[in-house]
Amino acid sequence: xxxxxxxxxxxxxxxxxxxxxxxxxxxxxxxxxxxxxxxxxxxxxxxxxxxxxxxxxxxxxxxxxxxxxxxxxxxxxxxxxxxxxxxxxxxxxxxxxxxxxxxxxxxxxxxxx
Numbered sequence: 001x002x003x004x005x006x007x008x009x010x011x012x013x014x015x016x017x018x019x020x021x022x023x024x025x026x027x028x029x030x031x032x033x034x035x036x037x038x039x040x041x042x043x044x045x046x047x048x049x050x051x052x053x054x055x056x057x058x059x060x061x062x063x064x065x066x067x068x069x070x071x072x073x074x075x076x077x078x079x080x081x082x083x084x085x086x087x088x089x090x091x092x093x094x095x096x097x098x099x100x101x102x103x104x105x106x107x108x109x110x111x112x113x
Contacts, residue, residue: 006047009080025067
């Protein structure tokens with residue numbers, strides 16, 4: 001089983017930095033994807049699609065999730081990261097990082113990542 005999650009960031013200029021951080025985590029495959037716009041919307045933002053195998057992927061995903069608050073806090077401007085896995089979507093900001101990470105960790109532990 002392969003777990004796949006998507007990460008998008010509010011500041012598209014920070015996507016390359018986010019990708020570098022995530023690519024350093026063993027057990028994860030990272031692809032940059034182009035988002036699709038809904039009818040009537042303009043502009044599509046790229047996002048990262050993260051794939052992890054079940055053998056070690058859950059641990060790799062947990063490690064990735066735990067790095068996101070530090071990444072957000074290290075930015076010069078406020079940014080937010082949207083984590084999507086299946087029907088779950090969580091927005092992580094500097095103010096909500098602890099609660100968001102806990103929620104995502106519980107979903108991974110429950111096998112819904």
